Amino acid sequence: MEVTNVFGSVILIHIFIYCFDRYLKRNNSQRYLNFLSVTPIQIDFMSLRWTTSLFNKKISNWATRKKKKLCWWYSLGTMITILLCIPSLILLASTAVVSFENIRQHKNEEAILQPVVPGVNLPSTDLPYYLITLLVCTIVHETGHALASVSEQIPLISFGLIVWLVVPAAFVELPTKDVTSLSPWKQLKIYCAGVWHNIVLSIVAFFIVTSLPILLMPLFQTGVGVSVLNLDGYSVGGYHDFQIGDQLTGVNGCRVTEDNTWERCLAAILHASSSGFCVNNAYLSSVVANDQLGCCNNSELSQSHLCFLSSSDSISRNRYCLRAREVSESSTAWCSNHQDCFHNQSCLKPLFHSELENETDSSRLILIQRKNAASIIFVGHPDEIYRSVSVSNYVPRTFIGPKYVNVIFHLMWYLFSFSAGLAVLNVVPCIYMDGQYIVGALTEMVFEGCESGSMKRQAQRALIFSGTSLVIVNIAFGLLSLFL
16 A cells, blocks of 8 residues: 555544544543543544553652662763764754755765655655654653653653654653752753663664674574565566575676675666677577577567577677577576687677667666576566565575564664664754753753853753754755655
């Protein structure tokens, strides 16, 4: 289902729930009111909100027992978070410049930070990873605020989840007056705790991603090719076609060791001239005697055979109608012209129908080597293979396939990138973000003892205005660079 259809359906569901909720409340439905009293769900337009205080006692008891460790943990996190403020501002400023240049010069250079729009720069198949990652990142973030506040003797009001359209997030409610009554340093520890937890989550996810080949060594091997994971829309049939689980080791003689080399090999075929096969002249002489030139004239034979063009010193330029697999198995080497072959050989290159009619065509004869299986012969555009054949770096040693490894890898990679991005955005002094409160506590510490309160307020406003403007500019430029 297309992303637009999914969001359209979600909007209709939200509208129905909202209208149904208003209708039951207007008619004073006793059953519905009893249900809401038992289940603390708040229904707003395009959003659902659930709050609970069930975890308050458990969190408070645990934080009380670990008070000393939590004090040390959040003191360290506060110092690291404060040190991250200036690099985050520099990163946002450089990202804005890159996005502006992309718009001005109509380039597609990828920025380090950019808005994620499902269906545009986020594949629709990755939407579950996106939603799970947002939920996990916000839960970890809000848990940081909750634990830091309890460790400073600030009680929790409630913990909850909110779903806006399909985007989930967590939140924690704290008594604002109690937090602002603390010293600036203790306030900082609470305000920085969410960012600190996102930093730690990002580091853990990155460690798992980089350690997967070692952790999974007993079950999988890497660097020996790629394993076919999915065949998304791949329609070419046949016994020698792609099969899920195939170990692919080469493309037209280009060695494949991982997904990056797989992509490079396919790209090299697209940008290079058509490759051919070195075959013995004796083999070609026997073919001429068979008089099989039908497929070069677009006859019924072209359904099972392919037209080849030969040129050598001993044999003039001739066309041959041959089976591609027979030619590939008779070949001794790849070639671009007859000089790449021995003196008693010819370079046999595929000739497609469009080329016979002097039309431009990027079709190629692609030979994909597999381990312990016959090579796959594909005639067409390399981009079709790239788009429709999903591969994994993890080649199974046992019957366990790489599907679940791919899920873990994608989820950890999303956690790493999203959690790091949330940490950067929240540490910037932007309104409605943690950075707004972090700047407030920092200015309280810097201007402590200063008689003029106006200077402190002006410094806060200037920093928050600058940070908010930088975030808005980044979002605007990022979206424009995606859609222009």
